[in-house]
Amino acid sequence: MANEVSYSTFDVEKLRQFTIDIFLKMGVPANDAALAADVLIKADLRGIDSHGVARLSGYVRLWQKGRINPTPNIRIVHETPSTATVDGDAGLGLVVAPKAMEIALQKAEKVGSGWVSVKNSNHFGIAAYHALMAIEKDMIGMSMTNASPLVAPTFSTERMLGTNPICYAFPAGKYPPVIMDMATSAAANGKLEIAQRKDVEVPSGWIQDAQGNSTSDSNGLKKGGSLLPLGSDRDHGSHKGFCLSSAVDILSAVLSGASYGPWVPPFVAFLEPLDNQPGQGLGHFLGAMRVDGFRPVDEFKSHMDNWIHRFKSAKTTSEYTSVIIPGEPEAEAEIERNQSGIPLISVVVEDLRCLATKLEVEFPKEL
Structure with missing residues (x-):
C-alpha cells in the first residue's frame, strides 16, 4: 500500500x-x-x-x-580548432559540464561547431541545462553523460551501463525550443527513486530481478536487479536502447579518458569505485552547432515554428487533444513554477x- x-x-x-x-x-x-x-x-x-x-x-x-x-582545476588537455578534451579534476559535474559547454560554444562561434569530451567529472544534473546554453546563441546544443552502472544490456542480467541520458536542443521562433532530453534506459533512475519515496510499484518493463525476470518492485535494484534499456526487451527494441546507451558511453568516456561501462564510479557514497579503473571519473560529451552554418537563422526558426505547428495539429487518438512536442511539458512547468x-x-x-x-x-x- x-x-x-x-x-x-x-x-x-x-x-x-x-x-x-x-x-x-x-x-x-x-x-x-x-x-x-x-x-x-x-x-x-x-x-x-x-x-x-x-x-x-x-x-x-x-x-x-x-x-x-x-x-577543481578544470582544464583543456587536448584540442583542435573544433574539439577539446577537458579534465574536470574530480569537480562537481554541475560546474564542470557548463564550463565545458562554454568551450564548445566558443569553438562553434569561431569555426561553426564545437565538440568537447570530458573526463574526471561527477554527476552533471539534467542534460537539458547544458544543451540549452546553445539556444541563447542561436545554436543547436547537444549534451550527454555516462552514469553509474544500473542498466543490463540486452540478454544480460549484469549491470553494465548507466541510464546515460542524451539531450538535443533546437531553437525556434515564436514557440519554445524543442528539447529532446531522455534517458537511454526504459526509465530514468530518478523516476525509480520517486516511486520508492511514494512506496508505489513501477510499470512492467522498467526493471528485471537478479534472475532476469520482470518485476514491478520499485526496490528491485536494491535487491540485486537492474534497469532495462529503452525498449525493455528484445521483442520491443531493447537492442536499440542498448545501442544508444553504448554510443553515449563511448563518446563521453572512451573518447575522453573517463571510466566507462561497469567501472563508472557510483553516485552513492557508501559504494566505492571498482579497482583497476580504466579511466578517470565520469565522462560527458557536449556539442554546439551554429544554425547559420547551414542556413540563415531566421529561416530555420520560421521552419521550426512550422514544424512544431504541424505536429501540434496532427490527428490524435481519442484520449489526447494534441501531440506533445519534446520539451513542452518542461517549458510549461518552468513558467508555472517560476510563478507559484x-x-x-x-x-x-x-x-x-x-x-x-x-x-x-x-x-x-x-x-
Whole structure:
C-alpha cells in the first residue's frame, strides 16, 4: 500500500540561496556554487524533480568521502580548432559540464561547431541545462553523460551501463525550443527513486530481478536487479536502447579518458569505485552547432515554428487533444513554477532539513 504523499512549496529564489549555501559549506567558490545551484534549480523548475535539490544530499556525501573536489582545476588537455578534451579534476559535474559547454560554444562561434569530451567529472544534473546554453546563441546544443552502472544490456542480467541520458536542443521562433532530453534506459533512475519515496510499484518493463525476470518492485535494484534499456526487451527494441546507451558511453568516456561501462564510479557514497579503473571519473560529451552554418537563422526558426505547428495539429487518438512536442511539458512547468514556487515531496523536505541542521545552514520556510 502506498504511503500518503504530501508536498510543500518553496519560493524559487530562497530555495536557490539555500542550495548555494550548501555548496559554499562544501568549500565550493561563490561563482561555482551559484552555477551548481542554478543547474539543480533548473531541474526543479522544469518539473524534473528527481534531479533537482533532491540530489543535494548525494553531492554532500560524495564530498565528505573525498570523491568531489570543491575547487577543481578544470582544464583543456587536448584540442583542435573544433574539439577539446577537458579534465574536470574530480569537480562537481554541475560546474564542470557548463564550463565545458562554454568551450564548445566558443569553438562553434569561431569555426561553426564545437565538440568537447570530458573526463574526471561527477554527476552533471539534467542534460537539458547544458544543451540549452546553445539556444541563447542561436545554436543547436547537444549534451550527454555516462552514469553509474544500473542498466543490463540486452540478454544480460549484469549491470553494465548507466541510464546515460542524451539531450538535443533546437531553437525556434515564436514557440519554445524543442528539447529532446531522455534517458537511454526504459526509465530514468530518478523516476525509480520517486516511486520508492511514494512506496508505489513501477510499470512492467522498467526493471528485471537478479534472475532476469520482470518485476514491478520499485526496490528491485536494491535487491540485486537492474534497469532495462529503452525498449525493455528484445521483442520491443531493447537492442536499440542498448545501442544508444553504448554510443553515449563511448563518446563521453572512451573518447575522453573517463571510466566507462561497469567501472563508472557510483553516485552513492557508501559504494566505492571498482579497482583497476580504466579511466578517470565520469565522462560527458557536449556539442554546439551554429544554425547559420547551414542556413540563415531566421529561416530555420520560421521552419521550426512550422514544424512544431504541424505536429501540434496532427490527428490524435481519442484520449489526447494534441501531440506533445519534446520539451513542452518542461517549458510549461518552468513558467508555472517560476510563478507559484517549487513543490517538494515530504521525504525530500525532511532530508533537506536534516542536511541544513548538519551543515548549519538556514532552511527556507515553505510558502
